[in-house]
Every structure is written in structure tokens, then in C-alpha cells.
Amino acid sequence: MSESKLIRLGTFDAERSWRPSGLATLPAVRSPGGDRVAAAMDELLAVLCGPDDLLITGSALPDSFIGVLAGAGIALRYRQAPPAGTDDDGHLTVEQRLLHAAPGDLAGYGLAPYAVLPETGSLIRACGLRTELPGVDVVCRVSSKTWSNALVRTMGLRGAGTVARSVPELLTQVEQLGTATAVIKDPYGVAGRGTMAVSSPRMLRTVTRVLQRQADQGAAVELLVQPHYDRAADFSAQIHVTEDGEIRWHGIRLMENEAFSYAGSRPVPAALQQRLAQAGYRELITGVGTALASEGYHGPVCVDSMLLRDGALVPVLEINPRVSMGLISLALERRLAGPGTTARLSVRTLRLPEPSTVSRVFGRLTAVLEERGGLLQAGRTGLLPLTVNTLRPPRGRLYYAVVARSLEEDRLLDETMAEALDMVGRQPTEVSHAP
Template sequence: MSESKLIRLGTFDAERSWRPSGLATLPAVRSPDGDRVVAAMDELLAVLCGPDDLLITGSTLPDSFIGVLAGAGIAPRYRPAPPAGIDEDPHLTVEQRLLHAPPGDLAGYGLAPYAVLPETASLIRVCGLRADPPEVDVVRRVSSKTWSNGLVRTMGLRGAGTVARSVPELLAQVKQLGTATAVIKDPYGVAGRGTIAVSSPRMLSTVARILQGQVDQGAAVELLVQPHYDRAADFSAQIHVTEDGEIRWHGIRLMQNAEFSYTGSRPIPAALEQRLAQSGYRELISGVGAALAAEGYRGPVCVDSMLLRDGALVPVLEINPRVSMGLISLALERRLAGPGTTARLSVRTLLLPEPSTSSRVFDRLTTVLDERGALLRAGRPGLLPLTAGTLRPPRGRLYYAVVARSQEEDRLLDETMGEALDMMGRQPTEVSHAP
């Protein structure tokens, strides 16, 4: 077995497994459609795979999807995880399914998971994999916004919030902010889930009432309270903390968000890159990596940051000790963008016509793009759908790469994507455009 061969797999809702039981939850509408989309996002990990790597996904991938990625130069080996048994929970993660029916031919592979879960250590042992991940309790601790907020205070950085551990504390801290809008965050929330912007006393009262009802049933309160920042730019730094505590720098990506939901990543503008270099941003992020190493963490890290409209920098807004969309976007840039071109990752949430299936939607979309000469091939600009399983009607999500030689070509390619989706009868709900 080659030492370079890796298994990649992952559960993109890792924060759910890290979240301690017994914590009160913020009011939210949970969508079964959203859960199905998240379950299929492991297809994005193909971008990180080398040709000898094995990507194990939660569902069988359509041959057409494998072919489209191969045409762009992304051609790892693929395998679906063993199916859940008749008497087992159909929502088992890939890791749990592998543990329930461990394949006998994985010994000697390295393991590069999306995130370290409670099952990761057992999976390594049972399947004979090569990996030395951090303890899951360490990952759980440093993934908490409570921990990262404490680090921000220790480092003396702008952007520290306060942690409320009771409903009265929450009410007092929001009032003390004195701003028109306060942001309340679950310590293990992600990508807009578990975050509420409170802009009125009535709304705050509703949140408090729902939380108090859970407290009365025995739940504990742990919430981060921050002001609602007037942001000019969202961006993230991608690093890797090695087993020896060394900090390896991957890069920075500009993030596009709709409210608190992620809609894309792209290269940062030169002016922002210069601004960050002058502010010592990279050194600050290295300090974050050192703090994570001191806690016992090793692995990929994404640090979310922002630039405010008044010119102030909030260097550490959140810390994600796992693979991130920013890291996937950087991998796209390095794999697909040649001289004179750039690559970005974009996301559209869609209402798709029924009846259909995700594979049929993918096939129709890629056929239309190919007919228009816009489907990306290796060494050429174009559009590359990066997932198929997330396109399940009625409400799906399209993740795709845009590789272009100019901002104008980027804009035209995005228009082509919109026209292709219109031909399929979709209704857009959220769109990430080029600037």
C-alpha cells in the first residue's frame, strides 16, 4: 500500500455531533430538505482527492457525475459506504455505517476526514487505517464559540462577545450592547443555523420565552452575544496544525454570505490582501494555530474574519477545526485555474420541479451547459457542477465552480448558469453572483 493513498470521507454536519446534550437551542425551522442536502455535501470532497485516493460517500454517485469531474481532471476512486441495516437508523453517518460493516480492504490507507467525530478513533482502529487525529473532546472544546471568544479576549483582539449562561443574563447582555441589532449564537451553530439577529424587544422576548421553556425542562443555557457588525467584507484564513505544532499556511478566501448563510468563496482582492499584510493578520492567525496546538488539536482549521465599513479588522470571528468551504475553494483554484484565470466556488439554493431525481437534474443541467460550450473541461474556463446528490427536488442546492479569465467572463458564465437553470424550470431562492 502506497503511503500517499488516503481515504476521504466526512459528515458536513459535524457540529451536531460535537454539541453537548442538554443545551437549550435557539428557535429555528429545521428542514428535511436541508438535512438531505447536507448529507450529500460529502461529494465536494472529491476536489481534495488525488488520483490514488478513495472517496467514500453516503450515497452511490451517478456515473455521469464521476465522468464530468474526470473531464475536469478530478478523478479519484469512489465507493459508497455500506448501507444502513434494516433495523438501523437510516440517518447514520458514513463513519457509523463503516463501523457497523467495516470493509476488509482498507488497512494501510491514510485517513483525512472532513472532521473528527466521536466514531473516528474507532474507525481507524477497526479498519486498520493510518491516522493520528486529536481526541474528540479536544475538537469539541475548540470548536465551541465560547472557547474561541475566550481566545479573542486573551489575545486582546476586537470582536469579543459575552457568554450568557441563563436567560436573565442573555436579556441583560443584549440590553447592555446598546445596539439596534444584537446577534445571538449557539456555541455549536454553523452556516447560519444557530444564529439569530435580534432587532426588536418583541423578538428578544420571544427568544427568551422559548429558551426559558427549555430551561424549565432541565436544559442549560450557553449562548454567545455579539453586536451586529457593519461588515464590508467577510473572509477566512485556512491553516493546518501539524502533529509537531507547526502552522502550515494555505491561504485566504473572500466569503460571500446572504445574512449568515454561505453562498460562495473567491480570491481576495489585492487591496484587501495588502491591508491584511500590513495589519499582521497572518501572524495573528498563526497565534490562533499555536493556541489550538497547545490545546492538543491538530488538523485543518478555518478562521472566519471580517473587515468593517469603518476600516476596523475583526480577525477572529469564529474558529472551525475541520475542513471548510474555504479550503475546498482554495483547492479548486489550485486544480482548475491556470495562468491568467481564477476559480471560485458558488452556491445557489433552488426550488426544483417534481417529479424528478437528483441524478436526472444533474444530467439535464450538465447537458445544457455542454450544449452551450460552458461545461468546464481540464485546462479550459467554464462551469463545473461539484455535487449531484444536493440537487434533490423539491428544494436543492447547487455547488459549482466558475473558472474565468476576467470578471466579464465570470459574469457571463454565471448568466449562462442562470439560463440553464431557467430551462429546467427552477426557481432561484438564493444566488451568489460575481462582483
């Protein structure tokens, strides 16, 4: 994208907009406050902003948050999306809110959204933005795991599953796997939602009962069935497909996952880099980008991959045609890490005392980090909180960067964060550690 100044915004739950209506859903337990957290994750886009860019967020950013970012070398121009003035305000995307009251001073900006949504095209026209993005129909098609699974089969890669389009087909395909555990995926699931590891006949009966009930009411069944892989490492490749079909390589990040949910990204160890180079991984991912371009897609792409314990490579597990946590993690590395240091992105889920406000929680957190010498300053090592409105009681989530010179310093910084969060609320229930 060649525009000199960009608007950055986004809805991190884009897959919900891409998912066709009428599809049966897998049984799931929703995380309390999960929607509120997802709505505030657009704050992570600050690390992608250049000096002339404008970040538009769904929630107001406290001055303290902007100051902490500036102290680490991330100067930010931002504004909050205007309220739509409707009863549905809390459920509207930033794009939809801007459409309700299109600002008149954005003409001439380019647009770099987290993902292309159904309303993105209308927003471009309403605000006079200078951007060519793929059609949402293209994005919806290539974001489906059904599409990526077909591509895996066409390329002859390991990791292809089968697509079940009825409950009887699902039962047959799980049985034919012949493995102790089967993984069933919604074609538009993301970040732990819409993925189930089925390890017993009883669990399978529960899943099929829920699905059959929906099918009896007219819902369509479309699910990807895969074996449960004995994975040694999860990682992702970040590329950009240009409008003329050129594939630009950004890099690879090792992913930390907990029960299919994202828990962090960090640099890839040298041994894994060498293994991937020997396997021609970059060339395989370039082939994925070429296939996306042939479908009419252009823009950011994240390809999830894994290395199995037997040494086998599954190069294409999922394809995400959007900005990703891996791309954000790479941006952190390039902006915050200096000679002899590395940067990683980490996540902690925590319970917070009530009543409280995000400003109070964030202020207390950064004060404790500063007192302990752990708050990141430009050119140094330390910890940098990257979100603020995700810290809403009673259950919040903190996304933060860890910049360290060594694994030992990384470990000590993580201990500092744990102690700080313990003082703010109570010990987090989910922790992401460097190895």
C-alpha cells in the same frame, strides 16, 4: 499528513455531533430537505482527492457525475459506504455505516475526514487505518464559540462577545450592548443555523420565552452575545496544525454570505490582501494555530474573519477545527485555474420538479451547459457542478465552480448557469454572484 494514500469522507454537519446534549436551542426554521443536502455534501471532497486517494460517500455517484469531473481534470476513485441494514440508516453518518460493516481492504490507508467525530477513533481501529487524529474531546472543546471567544479576549483582539449562561444574563447582556441589533449565537451553530440577529424588544421576548421554557425543563443555557457588525467583507484563513505544532498556511478566501448562510468563496482582492498584510493578519492567525496546538488539536483549521466598514479588522470571529468550504475553494483554485484565470466556489438553492431523480436532473443540467459551451473542460474556463445528490426534489442545492479569465466572463458564466437551471427546474431562489 504523510500517508501516500488517503481515505476521504465526512459529515458536513459535524457540529451536531460535537454539541453537548442538554443545551437549550435558539428558535429556528429548518430548511426543507436541509438534512438531505448536508448528507450529500461529502461529494465536495472529490476536489481534495489525490490520484491514489479513495473517496467514500454516503450516496451512490452516477457515472455521468464522475465523467464530468474527469473531463475537468479531476479523476476520482470512489465507493459508496455500505448500508448498515438498520431502520436508522438514513440518519447514520458514513463513519457509522462503515463501522457496521468495516471493509477489509482499507488497512494501510490514511484517513483525512472532513471532521473528527465521536465514532472516528473506532473507525480507525476497525479498518486498520494509519492515522493519528486529535481526540474528539479536544475537537469538541476548541470548536465551541465559547472557547474561541475566550481566546479572542486572551489575545486582546477586537470582536470579543460575552457568554450568557442564563436567560436573565442574556437579557442583561443584550441590553448592555447598546446597539440596535444584537447577534446571539449557539456555541455549536454553523452555516446560518444557531445564529439570530435580534433587532427588536418583541423578537428578544420571543427568544427568551423559548429559552426559558427549555431551561425550566432542565436545559442549560450557553449563548454568545455579540454586536451586529457593519461588515464590509467576510473572509477566512485556512491553516493546518501539524502534530508537532507547526502552523502551515494555505491561504485566504473571500466569503459570500446571505443572512449568516454560506453562499460562496472566491479569491481575495489585492487591496484587501494589502490591508491584511499591514495589520499582521497572518501572524495573528498563526497565534490562533499555536493556541489550538497547545490544547492538543492538530489538523485543518478555518478561521472566519471580517473587515468592518470603518476599516477595523475583526480577525477571529469563529474557529472551525475541520475542513471548510474555504479550503475546498482553495483546492479548486489550485486544480482548475490556470495562467490568467481564477476559480471560485458558488452555491444556488433551487426548486426542482417532481417526480424526478438526481441522475435525470444532473444529466439535463450538464447537457444544457454543454450545449451552451459552458461546461468546464480541463485547461479551459467554464462551469463545473461539484455535487449531484444535493439536487433532490423538491428543493435542492447546487455547488459548482466558476473558472473565468475576467469578471465579465464570470458574470456571463453565471448567466449561463441561471439559464440552465431555469430549464431544469425553475429560477433559483438564492443566487451567489461575483462582485
